[in-house]
Amino acid sequence: MTKPAVLITGASSGIGATYADRFARRGHDLVLVARNADRMEELAARLRAETGVTIDVMQADLAVDADVAKVEARLRDDKRIGVLINNAGLALAGAFEAQTAADLAQLVGVNTVAVLRLAHAVAPRFVAEGAGAIVNIGSVVGLVPEFGQTVYGATKAFVQFLSQGLAHELGPKGVYVQAVLPAGTATEIWSRAGADPSQVPPLMDVGALVDAALTGFDRREAVTIPPLQDGAQWDAYQGARLAMVPSFGATVPAPRYLEAAQ
Numbered sequence: 001m002t003k004p005a006v007l008i009t010g011a012s013s014g015i016g017a018t019y020a021d022r023f024a025r026r027g028h029d030l031v032l033v034a035r036n037a038d039r040m041e042e043l044a045a046r047l048r049a050e051t052g053v054t055i056d057v058m059q060a061d062l063a064v065d066a067d068v069a070k071v072e073a074r075l076r077d078d079k080r081i082g083v084l085i086n087n088a089g090l091a092l093a094g095a096f097e098a099q100t101a102a103d104l105a106q107l108v109g110v111n112t113v114a115v116l117r118l119a120h121a122v123a124p125r126f127v128a129e130g131a132g133a134i135v136n137i138g139s140v141v142g143l144v145p146e147f148g149q150t151v152y153g154a155t156k157a158f159v160q161f162l163s164q165g166l167a168h169e170l171g172p173k174g175v176y177v178q179a180v181l182p183a184g185t186a187t188e189i190w191s192r193a194g195a196d197p198s199q200v201p202p203l204m205d206v207g208a209l210v211d212a213a214l215t216g217f218d219r220r221e222a223v224t225i226p227p228l229q230d231g232a233q234w235d236a237y238q239g240a241r242l243a244m245v246p247s248f249g250a251t252v253p254a255p256r257y258l259e260a261a262q
Helices: 014-025 037-051 065-077 101-129 150-173 206-218 231-249 255-261
Strands: 005-009 030-034 055-059 081-086 133-137 176-180
Touching: 005 014, 005 065, 014 030, 014 037, 014 081, 014 206, 030 037, 037 055, 055 065, 065 081, 065 101, 081 101, 101 133, 101 150, 133 150, 133 206, 150 176, 176 206
Parallel strands: 005 030, 005 081, 030 055, 081 133, 133 176
Antiparallel strands: none
């Protein structure tokens, strides 16, 4: 059978470019999406020569509504595309009170709205076909408010919840959805965010990160956390969350709150 084509956002460098390399070497045709067309063309030329796959380049800024719409249309109409890698994202340095409203709006738009819109654009076709995969790149920061990256972390918590919700909804219809939660990874996101180099933590190699994520992809994991050394900890986290679910349907407050009110 012909392997499905893979559309990758944020494909000009870092995680996205590495996904492009790995899927090309697996024999998948690619659609690369990013702002920097020159870098994508350079990557595409190299991968075409090395792997022989077909690669299309789409210049698009996912902070711009019209550009998101262009990618949505490609996902709806191009039936070759069977895998969406929602990788494009922004980060923002500085304390919450010092960040500008415009920068925060752009951060939320790229990290959440664009991810949602692209997944929503392709989902009906995948459901109709009973096949397809959506991979959303989140972050461990979405689990750790103590890191202090409040709005960035909130966008990544959105990505994780969206992914898990879509896995619950679309999985029974044949669509695989994976959330990938990297920790600090050696990409350009740090410099683009204006991070103080002296404050950047030790970073994972981007190739190692993507290879681990693809292992989770091949295993059909719902959530892949490459830096988490003890997978049982995630299982325990999930178990504790699920154990609370029956209580969420209670129609009266818990006794501890009733006692406090008396």
